[in-house]
Amino acid sequence: MRELSQRTSQFTDSVIRRMTRVANKYGAVNLSQGFPDFDPPEAITDRLAEVAGEGPHQYALTWGAKNFRDALAAKQEHFSGMKIDAESEIVVTCGSTEAMMAAMMSVVNPGDKVIIFSPFYENYGADTILSGAEPVYVPLVPPEFKFDANVLEDAFKTGAKALILCNPSNPCGKVFTEEELKIISELAIKYDTYVITDEVYEHIIYEPNKHTYISTLPGMRERTIICNSLSKTYSITGWRLGYVIANPQIADRVKKVHDFLTVGAAAPLMEAAVTGLKFGDDYYKELQNHYTHMKNLFCDGLKTLGLTFSEPQGAYYVLMDVSEFGVKDDVKFCEWMTQHVGVAAVPGSSFFREDIHSLVRFHFAKKDNTLNAALDNLSSLRKKCADAQNVIWR
The missing domain is CATH 3.40.640.10 (Type I PLP-dependent aspartate aminotransferase-like (Major domain))
Known part of the structure; x- marks a missing residue:
């Protein structure tokens, strides 16, 4: 067989959609792929x-x-x-x-x-x-x-x-x-x-x-x-x-x-x-209010847990800094976190051209009970990272 396209030879599958599959495998709260879990109007x-x-x-x-x-x-x-x-x-x-x-x-x-x-x-x-x-x-x-x-x-x-x-x-x-x-x-x-x-x-x-x-x-x-x-x-x-x-x-x-x-x-x-x-304009105002509520709920929760993150000005994503856990491979860390902590995120390295492996992306376009469940699971993150032995993401 002749070789396949050189132009696409370096492509991988979408890391974002891969993390959804990992979340489904372990029954984790999926804060990776950016779709809401609430209905349209x-x-x-x-x-x-x-x-x-x-x-x-x-x-x-x-x-x-x-x-x-x-x-x-x-x-x-x-x-x-x-x-x-x-x-x-x-x-x-x-x-x-x-x-x-x-x-x-x-x-x-x-x-x-x-x-x-x-x-x-x-x-x-x-x-x-x-x-x-x-x-x-x-x-x-x-x-x-x-x-x-x-x-x-x-x-x-x-x-x-x-x-x-x-x-x-x-x-x-x-x-x-x-x-x-x-x-x-x-x-x-x-x-x-x-x-x-x-x-x-x-x-x-x-x-x-x-x-x-x-x-x-x-x-x-x-x-x-x-x-x-x-x-x-x-x-x-x-x-x-x-x-x-x-x-x-x-x-x-x-x-x-x-x-x-x-x-x-x-x-x-x-x-x-x-x-x-x-x-009418009232719909877009309510949309803004709705997302502001979700942002505040999730970001306030991260603050309460003492986790470091960048608060967004728009969209519905949060980049959290995981450097305190000694993360060197953020892809493996996100897979581990999905399995052992019960929350799926996207490794930040999939978004950066620079050599950055200390960030993970959560999205918060979710119902309150979904976000609260994610925060409850994340409350164990620091302890589980401290207890983790021989993990390949360090």
């Missing part, structure tokens, strides 16, 4: 029940059903202030994962460079490699996860074709300030670089932090490619409804790439999700 699921009977059940337009795109454009205009043409500037995709891949393949050529902030969601590096491009990593330095503007400019000077911006950030929960976004935008304009945004956590923000759309800054509307999804905002991660918003020239290219990747998103799910896109 009833108005959306009630509408889905109606759609199951009445349809549509056949292909929608490749780039998304018109009523879905119209509702999406209106919703995004409301929150960003940008006028969006639903016909020429929106492409509906199968989740934001496809949105990012289609965006990358639409603007990047093999051999191009792509700037990625580290830590980063694991797909970004893979998307870059699948596009034949070369990632250039710029560190967000813990515990505040700020970047050095000079280091960032050095990355732009490599001739980078695009920059990926996850805001709010997975995994560190950073919300980029308007001042930081201005630095990024000015460099993007100076070096003629596209900015591909991942804004799936746009409505999960903790006061006093504010989400600023970089596409609204001077000179950025034409060079920003917005990638997003409904997964986190409406607790429908399994529906896989994402989208790209970009200027007509870019969106037209994304349409063609998307057509050959997946053809189109699920027509019944788009029809049902229109209901959510039409929710």
